[in-house]
Amino acid sequence: MAIRYPGGRKYTPPEQPKKKPPKKDSSFSNRGKTLEDELDESNAYYLANNIAVIHKKPVPLQIVKVDYPSRSAAVIREAYFKTPSTTDYNGIYNGIHIDFDAKETGIATSFPLKNIHAHQLEHMKKVAGQGGIAFLIVKFTVSGRYFAVPLELVERAWDRMENGGRKSIPLAELEEEAVEFRAGYLPRLDYLKAVSEFGIS
Amino acid sequence: MAIRYPGGRKYTPPEQPKKKPPKKDSSFSNRGKTLEDELDESNAYYLANNIAVIHKKPVPLQIVKVDYPSRSAAVIREAYFKTPSTTDYNGIYNGIHIDFDAKETGIATSFPLKNIHAHQLEHMKKVAGQGGIAFLIVKFTVSGRYFAVPLELVERAWDRMENGGRKSIPLAELEEEAVEFRAGYLPRLDYLKAVSEFGIS
Numbered sequence: 475m476a477i478r479y480p481g482g483r484k485y486t487p488p489e490q491p492k493k494k495p496p497k498k499d500s501s502f503s504n505r506g507k508t509l510e511d512e513l514d515e516s517n518a519y520y521l522a523n524n525i526a527v528i529h530k531k532p533v534p535l536q537i538v539k540v541d542y543p544s545r546s547a548a549v550i551r552e553a554y555f556k557t558p559s560t561t562d563y564n565g566i567y568n569g570i571h572i573d574f575d576a577k578e579t580g581i582a583t584s585f586p587l588k589n590i591h592a593h594q595l596e597h598m599k600k601v602a603g604q605g606g607i608a609f610l611i612v613k614f615t616v617s618g619r620y621f622a623v624p625l626e627l628v629e630r631a632w633d634r635m636e637n638g639g640r641k642s643i644p645l646a647e648l649e650e651e652a653v654e655f656r657a658g659y660l661p662r663l664d665y666l667k668a669v670s671e672f673g674i675s
Numbered sequence: 676m677a678i679r680y681p682g683g684r685k686y687t688p689p690e691q692p693k694k695k696p697p698k699k700d701s702s703f704s705n706r707g708k709t710l711e712d713e714l715d716e717s718n719a720y721y722l723a724n725n726i727a728v729i730h731k732k733p734v735p736l737q738i739v740k741v742d743y744p745s746r747s748a749a750v751i752r753e754a755y756f757k758t759p760s761t762t763d764y765n766g767i768y769n770g771i772h773i774d775f776d777a778k779e780t781g782i783a784t785s786f787p788l789k790n791i792h793a794h795q796l797e798h799m800k801k802v803a804g805q806g807g808i809a810f811l812i813v814k815f816t817v818s819g820r821y822f823a824v825p826l827e828l829v830e831r832a833w834d835r836m837e838n839g840g841r842k843s844i845p846l847a848e849l850e851e852e853a854v855e856f857r858a859g860y861l862p863r864l865d866y867l868k869a870v871s872e873f874g875i876s
Contacts, residue, residue, distance in 0.1 A: 527801045529761055534733040535751065550736065550754040560730055564765065566774075569806030571767040600728045605770030 509578045509613045512662045513563065519661035520567075526666055528565030528572055534558055560597045561608070567666055571606035573598060578613045584642035585612050585623075587635055595632055598625050607672070611665055612648070621652040622668035710779045710814045714764065717862035721768075727867055729766030729773055735759055761798045762809075768867055772807035774799060779814045785843035786813050786824075788836055796833055799826050808873070812866055813849070822853040823869035 513530070520526040539552035561575040575598075577589045590610070598608035602625050610623040623643070631643045648654070655668040714731070721727040740753035762776040776799075778790045791811070799809035803826055811824040824844070832844045849855070856869040 521801065524801070524804060527798070527805055527807075532733040532735040533738075535736060535754075537734075547755055550756075551752060553736075553751040553754060554748055555751075566772040566802055566805040566807045569772075571770075571772040571807075573767075597728070600722065600725070601767055603725060604728055604767040606728075606767045606772075 509576050509611070512657065513576055513611070513665070516661035516663045516665065517563075517565075520666065526565060526567035526572070528563060528567065530563050531558075531560070557591065557593075559593055561594055567669075571601065571604070572666075572669070573601040573606050573608045574611060576611040576613070578615050580615050581642070582614065582616045582645075584640075584644045585614075585648065586642045587631060588641065590628070590632075595628065599629070607669060609669060609672070611663075612652075614645075618657070620655050620657065620663060620665070620668075621648045622655060622665055622672070623648065623652040624672045627651050710777050710812070713858065713863045714777055714812070714866070717864045717866065718764075718766075720862035721867065727766060727768035727773070729764060729768065731764050732759075732761070758792065758794075760794055762795055765802075768870075772802065772805070773867075773870070774802040774807050774809045775812060777812040777814070779816050781816050782843070783815065783817045783846075785841075785845045786815075786849065787843045788832060789842065791829070791833075796829065800830070808870060810870060810873070812864075813853075815846075819858070821856050821858065821864060821866070821869075822849045823856065823866055823873070824849065824853040825873045828852050 510530070517526075517528045517530070520528060534556040535550075535553045536556050537550055537553045539550070541549045541551050543549060561573055563576065564571070564573040566572065575590070575594060577585070579585055579589065601608045608625045610625075610628055612621045612623055613619070627643065627647070631647070635641050653668040653671045655663065655665060657663055711731070718727075718729045718731070721729060735757040736751075736754045737757050738751055738754045740751070742750045742752050744750060762774055764777065765772070765774040767773065776791070776795060778786070780786055780790065802809045809826045811829055813822045813824055814820070828844065828848070832848070836842050854869040854872045856864065856866060858864055
C-alpha cells in the first residue's frame with residue numbers, strides 16, 4: 475500500500491537498516507513451510523485485502539492447573555491437548571460461510587482417510603446442511619501438489635471405506651474430482667479461487 | 676423429543692434410578708450458570724436440532740513448554756493466555772455467517788465498553804463487510820436481563836466514546852435499539868431468534 479500525504483505527494487519511508495539479505499530464489503524460499511504457515515499467510519492476505527475473513531481456531535486444550543504468580547501473568551502449569559470436535563478453519567468469504575480442515579500427507583499416491591476424524595466429517599456435513607461450503611485442503615508434501623477437496627468426494631470415499639473399500643482417496647480421483655491449485659506469491663495459496671471452482675471443473 | 680416406535684406407539688423409557696432430587700423452582704434452578712454455560716447449552720440444542728452450527732472457539736494460548744512422558748499423553752507444562760484477536764463464537768445459521776462475543780456485566784444500568792477490545796470490534800466490522808451478522812450478547816447479571824446488540828449500536832457507542840463521550844452503552848439505549856430476550860428451557864437462550872429480529876423491532 476502506498477501511503478500519501480494529504481496533498482497526494484507520495485510518502486517515501488526513510489531508509490531502513492537491512493536486517494536480512496534479499497531472498498535469492500523464490501522457488502526455494504518457501505521450502506520447509508508447513509501448510510499451516512502457508513494458510514496463515516494466505517488468510518492474512520485475504521483479510522488485509524478485504525477478500526475474506528478466515529481464521530484458524532486455537533488448539534483446544536484441557537487446562538488442569540494455573541499458577542498466578544504475584545504481579546505477573548497467569549501461567550498454565552498443566553494442560554492436555556484435546557481432540558478437536560470441529561475443523562480448524564472457518565470464516566466468511568463473499569457472504570458464504572467457509573469451513574475446512576488442512577491436511578498434509580507424506581504418501582505420494584493417495585490421501586489416507588485416517589487423517590480425518592469421524593466427528594470432523596459429521597461437523598462438515600452439518601455445515602453444508604446449513605448452506606456453508608465445507609472442504610479439505612490437502613497437500614502432498616513429496617510432490618508439493620495442493621488440492622481443494624469438496625466434501626462430496628470426502629463423503630463418498632468415507633462411505634466406500636465403511637463398506638469395506640480402500641482407506642484412502644487415490645491421487646487419480648483427486649486429479650479428476652478435486653480442484654488442484656499451485657502455490658504462488660500473494661496470496662501464497664489462493665485456495666478460495668480453487669473452492670469457487672467447485673462444481674465447475 | 677418424544678421417541679416413538681415404528682408403529683407410532685410412544686416409547687416410555689425404563690425407570691432410571693434417581694440420582695438428583697427433582698428441580699424445585701425453575702426460576703431458581705439455573706442461578707449461578709455463567710453466560711458461557713448457557714450459550715454452550717443453547718448451541719448444543721441448535722446443533723442437535725439442525726437449527727444452526729455455532730461453536731465457541733477454544734481459548735488461545737501461547738504454549739512454551741511441553742513434556743512427553745513415555746507412554747502417556749503430552750503434558751503442557753508452561754503456557755500463557757493470549758488476547759483473542761477475534762470474537763469467541765461463530766458459525767452458520769440458515770445460510771448466514773454468524774459471529775459474536777458474549778459479555779456479562781455486574782453493572783446495573785449500562786454496559787461498559789471496556790468489555791470489548793478494539794481489535795474485536797475491527798473483526799466484527801470485517802465480518803459484517805463480508806455479509807455476515809456480527810453482534811454482542813450482553814447479560815446483566817444483577818437483573819438477569821439479556822440483550823442481542825447489533826454491531827451498528829456498538830459501533831455508534833464506540834465512536835461516541837472516542838469522541839470524548841460516555842464509555843458505556845446506557846441500559847435505556849439497549850432497551851430501545853437492541854433486542855431483549857429471556858432465558859427459557861430449550862434452548863436455554865434462543866438468541867438466534869432475537870438476532871433474526873434485528874432491524875425489525
